[in-house]
Amino acid sequence: xxxxxxxxxxxxxxxxxxxxxxxxxxxxxxxxxxxxxxxxxxxxxxxxxxxxxxxxxxxxxxxxxxxxxxxxxxxxxxxxxxxxxxxxxxxxxxxxxxxxxxxxxxxxxxxxxxxxxxxxxxxxxxxxxxxxxxxxxxxxxxxxxxxxxxxxxxxxxxxxxxxxxxxxxxxxxxxxxxxxxxxxxxxxxxxxxxxxxxxxxxxxxxxxxxxxxxxxxxxxxxxxxxxxxxxxxxxxxxxxxxxxxxxxxxxxxxxxxxxxxxxxxxxxxxxxxxxxxxxxxxxxxxxxxxxxxxxxxxxxxxxxxxxxxxxxxxxxxxxxxxxxxxxxxxxxxxxxxxxxxxxxxxxxxxxxxxxxxxxxxxxxxxxxxxxxxxxxxxxxxxxxxxxxxxxxxxxxxxxxxxxxxxxxxxxxxxxxxxxxxxxxxxxxxxxxxxxxxxxxxxxxxxxxxxxxxxxxxxxxxxxxxxxxxxxxx
Numbered sequence: 001x002x003x004x005x006x007x008x009x010x011x012x013x014x015x016x017x018x019x020x021x022x023x024x025x026x027x028x029x030x031x032x033x034x035x036x037x038x039x040x041x042x043x044x045x046x047x048x049x050x051x052x053x054x055x056x057x058x059x060x061x062x063x064x065x066x067x068x069x070x071x072x073x074x075x076x077x078x079x080x081x082x083x084x085x086x087x088x089x090x091x092x093x094x095x096x097x098x099x100x101x102x103x104x105x106x107x108x109x110x111x112x113x114x115x116x117x118x119x120x121x122x123x124x125x126x127x128x129x130x131x132x133x134x135x136x137x138x139x140x141x142x143x144x145x146x147x148x149x150x151x152x153x154x155x156x157x158x159x160x161x162x163x164x165x166x167x168x169x170x171x172x173x174x175x176x177x178x179x180x181x182x183x184x185x186x187x188x189x190x191x192x193x194x195x196x197x198x199x200x201x202x203x204x205x206x207x208x209x210x211x212x213x214x215x216x217x218x219x220x221x222x223x224x225x226x227x228x229x230x231x232x233x234x235x236x237x238x239x240x241x242x243x244x245x246x247x248x249x250x251x252x253x254x255x256x257x258x259x260x261x262x263x264x265x266x267x268x269x270x271x272x273x274x275x276x277x278x279x280x281x282x283x284x285x286x287x288x289x290x291x292x293x294x295x296x297x298x299x300x301x302x303x304x305x306x307x308x309x310x311x312x313x314x315x316x317x318x319x320x321x322x323x324x325x326x327x328x329x330x331x332x333x334x335x336x337x338x339x340x341x342x343x344x345x346x347x348x349x350x351x352x353x354x355x356x357x358x359x360x361x362x363x364x365x366x367x368x369x370x371x372x373x374x375x376x377x378x379x380x381x382x383x384x385x386x387x388x389x390x391x392x393x394x395x396x397x398x399x400x401x402x403x404x405x406x407x408x409x410x411x412x413x414x415x416x417x418x419x420x421x422x423x424x425x426x427x428x429x430x431x432x433x434x435x436x437x438x439x440x441x442x443x444x445x446x447x448x449x450x451x452x453x454x455x456x457x458x459x460x461x462x463x464x465x466x467x468x469x470x471x472x473x
Contacts, residue, residue, distance in 0.1 A: 023057040025050060027066065034063030039090055041069040051077050056122070061085050061129065069095025070180070073117040073125075081129030081196060089114045089180070091137040091146050096180040098157045100187075100209070102259060102348055103174065105286045106228070109159045112180035114201070122190045125183065130197040133182045135225030138202035143178060154178065162349070179203040179226060185211050193219050200225035205249070208237040210262055216242045223249040224277075230255050231276075236262040236289045243268075248275045253304075255282045258289030258317055259347040265292040272299045280304045280332070283319060284312030285427055288346065288353055291319045301329040305377065308332040308368060311361065312427045314341035316353025322361045329368035334381055334429055335404055336363060338397065340388040340444075342423040358388070359395030368404045372458075380410040380463070382435045383455055388444030389423045393470070397442075400451035408461035410438055415463040419443070437467035445471045 025047045028034075032043040047059045048071065056076025065086040073079060081087050090096075099118055101111030114133050117123050125131070137146060147154060156176055182201035185191050191214040198205050198221045205223045207230075208214050214237060223229040231249040234240060235257040247253040253274040256264045274280040280301040283291050291313075301308045308329045313319050329335055340358045373379055383404040388394040417436045425431055435441035439455040442448055448471050455465055 022054060025057060025059045027059060027061050028063070032061070032066055034066045034085070036065035036067065036088070038067060039069065039095065040066050041071065041090070041095060044068050044071055048072070048074055048077055048079070061087055070097055070099070070113060071115050072099070073115065073120060073123045075120040076122045078124040078126055079115070081125070081127040081131060083128035085127070085129040087129065087131045089133040091134055092150060092152070093138070093143060093147070093178055094152060094155050101157070101159060101162060103159070103162050104259065105345055105347075107174040108177040109162070109175070110177060110181070110203070112178070113182070113184035114180055115183045116186070117184075117188045117191065118186045120188045123188060124192040124194065125196050126194045128195050128197070130199055131182060132199040133180065133201040133225070135179070135200045135202035135229065138179045138226055177203065181205070181207050183207070185209065185214065187211065189213050191215070193217070195219065199223075201229060202226045203228050204230045204233050206231065207233045207235060208240070209235045210260065211237040212239055214240040216245055218244045221245065221247045221249060223251075233257050234264050234267060235286075236260045236264055238263065238265050238267070240267040242272065244271050246273045250277045252276060252279045252282045254280070256291050256294065257284070257286045258291070259286045261289050261350055261353065263290040263292055265290065265294070267294050269296045270298045274299060274301045274304070276304045276306065278306035279310050280308050282310045282312070284310070284317070285314055286345070286347065287313050287315040287317035287356065288350070290317050291322070293321050295323045296327070297324070298326045301327065302331055304332045305375070306333060307337050307429065308335045309337070311338045311358065312341070313356040313358050314339065314343035314427045315345045315356070317356040319356070319358045320360050324363045326365045329366070331371045331375070332368060333371055333376055333378065334383070334385060335366065335368040335370065336384045337429045338386040338394060339427040340392055340394050341427045342389055342392065343425070343427065355392045357392070357395060361397045363397070363399040363402070365401045366403070370404065370406045373407045373409050376407070378430050378434060380408070380414055380434055380438065380461065381406065382437055382439070382441050384440045384442070385429050385435060386442040386445055386448070387419070387432070389421060390444060392444075394445045396447040396449070397445060398449040399453065402453040404439070404454070405456040405458065406438055406461070408438065408457040408459035410461040410463035412462050435467065436463050437465060438463045439465040441467050442471045443469040448473050
């Protein structure tokens with residue numbers, strides 16, 4: 001009798017273990033090889049698909065270097081790249097099919113990516129490993145060499161249905177890009193990236209488009225391999241948190257965009273360390289949808305040539321309720337630039353929007369040191385540059401507890417400069433040129449409120465500290 005009881009108990013235990021749901025999928029079980037030469041796209045994608053079909057879990061890459069082309073995450077799947085493991089992008093352009101294509105402001109066809117998530121939910125990328133896009137291999141010269149070496153022809157998709165007759169693009173030059181983004185999340189919700197190292201994309205690094213409820217925590221980004229190498233782009237996406245990130249990028253570090261009429265809103269950015277060759281924190285220039293309820297705080301911005309913080313509405317966006325506080329900047333070109341313009345580009349075939357607005361922007365507790373004159377593109381520079389247009393004024397701007405150190409160098413002639421309006425041009429301060437003020441130049445502003453704003457000069461500057469034109473205080 002006892003033996004029968006023991007046998008029955010053994011069967012029950014075996015049944016219980018066999019009913020346990022699998023939670024981790026190792027890509028090696030699907031044939032992936034970490035030899036830095038095998039293209040593992042099919043094997044890794046099979047692991048992702050199997051994980052999703054089983055109800056979700058974690059797909060793990062643990063080893064040395066796995067090479068792959070485009071991978072698409074599925075709902076309830078976490079892609080985990082363990083420490084010291086590298087997920088490396090293939091150099092074959094044909095390994096990156098187009099998904100959810102669009103044309104950006106520069107007229108480039110976009111849609112390729114290394115890691116993507118389209119219309120899914122509950123997805124994550126985690127681990128202390130590295131995802132590297134080998135973006136340097138996607139310059140025109142290197143692509144030509146690659147296709148010759150591989151003996152292939154590039155498969156170019158048909159984008160003709162994306163081109164609207166009334167669309168305008170920067171330089172009116174529409175062209176095929178062939179440069180995949182590194183990570184692209186599209187129309188997805190509950191998305192998280194944690195601790196991962198993102199390296200060297202061929203274009204943008206991390207793109208959220210029309211996503212809801214996203215989080216980026218502890219991510220480290222280095223992006224200098226190619227052009228248009230933004231680090232994080234929040235594009236028509238809502239309810240997000242970006243925290244504890246470290247960024248060194250050739251283009252914008254953290255950029256709020258809207259390449260659709262839907263808004264980017266309810267986003268908080270804090271405890272970030274940012275370096276850029278173009279702009280550390282930026283709103284626009286692609287700006288059809290609104291930017292609302294955004295807080296940026298407790299960040300360190302350093303060694304940034306194109307501006308510390310830039311808030312730009314030029315394609316119809318209404319920017320409202322923005323708080324920027326507790327920011328330290330070292331070696332930046334222009335601490336804050338705010339521009340309301342009338343460029344009016346459209347994206348994704350939607351109608352042109354009327355001119356937007358900028359209102360209720362609060363900037364406080366800022367300590368900034370501007371780079372030396374020899375490192376500036378715009379000489380002499382200005383601490384704060386705010387401008388609307390004669391027919392469309394910026395609304396209410398408040399800034400308090402500001403301490404800015406500038407290199408000086410302005411001459412008597414610089415103090416006589418008349419800044420052009422350039423309402424429809426690309427909204428960049430270097431295109432508008434120098435201003436007749438070293439501290440604050442503000443033009444076409446409905447309400448400007450200041451409290452405890454101090455500017456220091458390293459050398460003499462013969463311009464005025466503050467110049468206000470068509471501004472109500």
